[in-house]
Structure formats: structure tokens, C-alpha cells
Amino acid sequence: MLFIPGNNPGMLRDCHIYGADCIMLDLEDSVSIYEKDSARFLVYHALRTLDYGDVEILVRINSLQDGGVADLEAIVPLGKAIIRLPKTETPEDVLACEREIARIDAAHGLEVGSTGMMAAIESAEGVLNALAIARSSSRLIGLALGAEDYVTDLKTTRSVDGTELFFGRSMILHAARAAGIAAIDCVYSNVNDEDGLVQQTKLIHTMGFDGKSIINPRQIEPVHRVFTPTQKDIDQAVAIICALEEARAKGSGVISLNGKMVDRPIVLRAVYQLELARAAGVWSDPDLVIPQL
Amino acid sequence: MKIVKNAAAGTMESSDILVTVQPAEQGITIDLTSSIEEQFGRQIRQVIRETLGCLGVENVLVTAVDKGALDCTIRARVETAVYRAAGADWPEVDWGTLS
Missing domain, CATH: 3.20.20.60 (Phosphoenolpyruvate-binding domains)
Structure with missing residues (x-):
């Protein structure tokens, strides 16, 4: 501001x-x-x-x-x-x-x-x-x-x-x-x-x-x-959102990424990172739907 | 509005205009100094006249030293100077009637 x-x-x-x-x-x-x-x-x-x-x-x-x-x-x-x-x-x-x-x-x-x-x-x-x-x-x-x-x-x-x-x-x-x-x-x-x-x-x-x-x-x-989120932050957030979509497609209630459990707060943070990255103009992926949680 | 005393608004900084208004007997007189008078002098005078018209000012001597002000800045400085020159009976600003 x-x-x-x-x-x-x-x-x-x-x-x-x-x-x-x-x-x-x-x-x-x-x-x-x-x-x-x-x-x-x-x-x-x-x-x-x-x-x-x-x-x-x-x-x-x-x-x-x-x-x-x-x-x-x-x-x-x-x-x-x-x-x-x-x-x-x-x-x-x-x-x-x-x-x-x-x-x-x-x-x-x-x-x-x-x-x-x-x-x-x-x-x-x-x-x-x-x-x-x-x-x-x-x-x-x-x-x-x-x-x-x-x-x-x-x-x-x-x-x-x-x-x-x-x-x-x-x-x-x-x-x-x-x-x-x-x-x-x-x-x-x-x-x-x-x-x-x-x-x-x-x-x-x-x-x-x-x-x-x-x-x-x-x-x-x-x-x-x-x-502005770093590229590492963005890659991690995208991976989390993809893992969420994958779990939903399988009908699984448990999300995991690289052997670690991903729970709701982690998904929320990933969504926030991607929204921030998009607003900052450093990330855009029309194929990836950011979930509304 | 009636100009009852001398008043000024604005500065001599770049992008601004220093506007001074003084009571006058008859009509509007504009004394303009501007480094861009050749190109924009007519327009600057026109904006000053329009602004005075919206305020209902009929008799005034305006001295303006322009430093490349936009039209919106000219309007703001003229309005400020006129309201300051209205004296003790400074009327409440009617924002809807401004230029």
C-alpha cells in the first residue's frame, strides 16, 4: 500500500x-x-x-x-x-x-x-x-x-x-x-x-x-x-493440489504426497500460495483448478 | 460566488499551478504564465473560465503561474482559491456543482 x-x-x-x-x-x-x-x-x-x-x-x-x-x-x-x-x-x-x-x-x-x-x-x-x-x-x-x-x-x-x-x-x-x-x-x-x-x-x-x-x-x-511465492513454493503447492485431485478421483479420503500425509491446513496454505502467485503474475495454469475449500 | 479578498492556491512545483484570485469590478481577467503557453495556453484559460463559471464567479482577476498542471489540477487549484477568497462567509462546498 x-x-x-x-x-x-x-x-x-x-x-x-x-x-x-x-x-x-x-x-x-x-x-x-x-x-x-x-x-x-x-x-x-x-x-x-x-x-x-x-x-x-x-x-x-x-x-x-x-x-x-x-x-x-x-x-x-x-x-x-x-x-x-x-x-x-x-x-x-x-x-x-x-x-x-x-x-x-x-x-x-x-x-x-x-x-x-x-x-x-x-x-x-x-x-x-x-x-x-x-x-x-x-x-x-x-x-x-x-x-x-x-x-x-x-x-x-x-x-x-x-x-x-x-x-x-x-x-x-x-x-x-x-x-x-x-x-x-x-x-x-x-x-x-x-x-x-x-x-x-x-x-x-x-x-x-x-x-x-x-x-x-x-x-x-x-x-x-x-x-511473492518462490518457484519452490509454487511447485510444492501445485503438487499438493494435484495430490488432492488424485485422491478425490480415487475416492480416497486420505491425501499423501511423497509418503507424507497432507491434511486440510496444508491444502489451504497451498491454495493461498497459488492465489498469491497468480496475483503476483508469476504463475498461471489454466488446466489446474484451484479448489474452493 | 463573490470574490471579496485576495487568495491563492497551488505551488510552483512541477505539475502544479499557482492560482491567485483578486476582486475585480467587471468581468473575468486571466493573466497566465506558462512554459507551455504556446501549445496549451488557450486550453488552460478555457479550463479556468469553465471552473469559474461552475462556481458562479463573474468578476475576478486571476493570476496563474502554470508548471505543467493537468486540467484536473487546474480545476482544483481554482476552486480552492475561489473558496478561500469568499471570505468569512466561506460557503459549504457543493461537490455536485463543481466542474
Whole structure:
């Protein structure tokens, strides 16, 4: 998820060409308090006019008390962006935003519920309420960790190995999984430290996150490199799916591959690997039907 | 909308346009500076005029320094400047009526 400052016309124009899976147009922290109106007009017209192709678009609004309602009035009727809430601390924060979106949906004749939401958790209270937040609205498609505010709230700072984030990341990931929505990790702010970025991305990939937030197009390739299944992963997943099909054809309830039993969690992981590989554009086999489990 | 004070929006960065609006007695005057004026000057002026028309602005002096802005950027900067110039009675934006 590539963060783009909402008041920068050049970045708004070019942001979709670098290969990010998802773009977040920011009306909040990256915009000066004196330019909130300007960014709102600019993002509104960019969304109305520019063709961002298949890239998923989010708009990070300001808090409802500080211009967020005006942001929603501009963005929601366009029906082109998921709304990202900043600094979500309680389920009521989500519900308050949802009420505003529903009001705007209805006023513009949009199908109520058609605008998705993502909640960014950026405080100790938000982390401790993560599960309640994740389950608070059917519009929520994911949770995201905002690390800078979170570590400040914890009275600590960011470290290279991310020790200070481990509890927050774990809470957000578990809450998202329990609610069946996505979990997106925070940004790695030092764009000149690719090794640090890769180290952090490997950690959150291993933990189970669905993706990582980034602040520069240079960070797209290293993050994709970590998340894209290797050829070995793909070969293994294909072999598992083939073994599943073979067992089904024989009417056998037991699947084995190279003498080892393959049970349901292993098949689920294989399916996920192939879906990821296909989305990354590194695998395609029209003859292999990925089972819906 | 009525322009009651001077206001500006935008920057001098590449792909942007700095738009300044000032109250005027009669009609719309556009003073444009652009490195691509030869090719696109007429179109830039046209976009500025259309945007002002949608906002109901009839009397204004617009000074625009263009750095290669797209039409959507020009619209956004003109709208921002006009709303800022509306003074204390800054009206709520009616998104449906924008250009």
C-alpha cells in the first residue's frame, strides 16, 4: 500500500504506474493543516478524472472532528475509494464514520454499504480494542497498524528489529484474522535502508500480514520480493493440489504426497500460495483448478 | 460566488499551478504564465473560465503561474482559491456543482 500525499499533483498523477497493489491518497498527516481544503479538492478531481486502472484506491480522511466529515462529503459520492480511518481507538470511532458514510450514500442514491472502510490503529487503546474494532462493521475490509503514533503512545521509539511493535502487530493480526479481514503492516520510514525494509517485511510476512505500507515507489519491489511465492513454493503447492485431485478421483479420503500425509491446513496454505502467485503474475495454469475449500 | 479578498492556491512545483484570485469590478481577467503557453495556453484559460463559471464567479482577476498542471489540477487549484477568497462567509462546498 503506497502512501501518496494528497496535495501533490505530480504524485497523484503518477502513483499508479510503479506497480503498487494498492494506493492510499492521504488527506491527513502528510497534508499541512493550512492545505486541507486544497488537498481535498485535488484528490476529489484526481479520482474523478484519472484512470488508476486495477490499482485499489484508499483515501485516508482526517478525524471526523477535524475535517473528516468534509473529506467524506467529497470522496464517498465518487464511489471509487475505500475510506481509511485514522487513529481508530474504539468500535464507536468506526460506527460514527459508518453513520456519516451511510448518510452520504443515501443522499446520493448510492447503495448503502457499497463504500468499504479500513481502520488504522495507532495507539495502545486501539491495539487493546483491536478485536472489537475489527468486528464493529461489515464495511471494514481490513485493519492497519500506524506505528509512529503507536510507539509515541507507548513512550518508546522505532527500532531496527521492531521489538516495540511485536505486541501491537500480533493483536492487530489476530483481530483481523478472527474477523476475517485483511491485516496491513506499518510503513518503514527510512527509504534508504533497503536491508532494514526487507528484514521488517520478512518478519511481518512470517507473522501472517497481508501486506505492508510503503512511502516511496522504491520500496515496492523489495516488499513484492518477500511476498511473492518462490518457484519452490509454487511447485510444492501445485503438487499438493494435484495430490488432492488424485485422491478425490480415487475416492480416497486420505491425501499423501511423497509418503507424507497432507491434511486440510496444508491444502489451504497451498491454495493461498497459488492465489498469491497468480496475483503476483508469476504463475498461471489454466488446466489446474484451484479448489474452493 | 463573490470574490471579496485576495487568495491563492497551488505551488510552483512541477505539475502544479499557482492560482491567485483578486476582486475585480467587471468581468473575468486571466493573466497566465506558462512554459507551455504556446501549445496549451488557450486550453488552460478555457479550463479556468469553465471552473469559474461552475462556481458562479463573474468578476475576478486571476493570476496563474502554470508548471505543467493537468486540467484536473487546474480545476482544483481554482476552486480552492475561489473558496478561500469568499471570505468569512466561506460557503459549504457543493461537490455536485463543481466542474
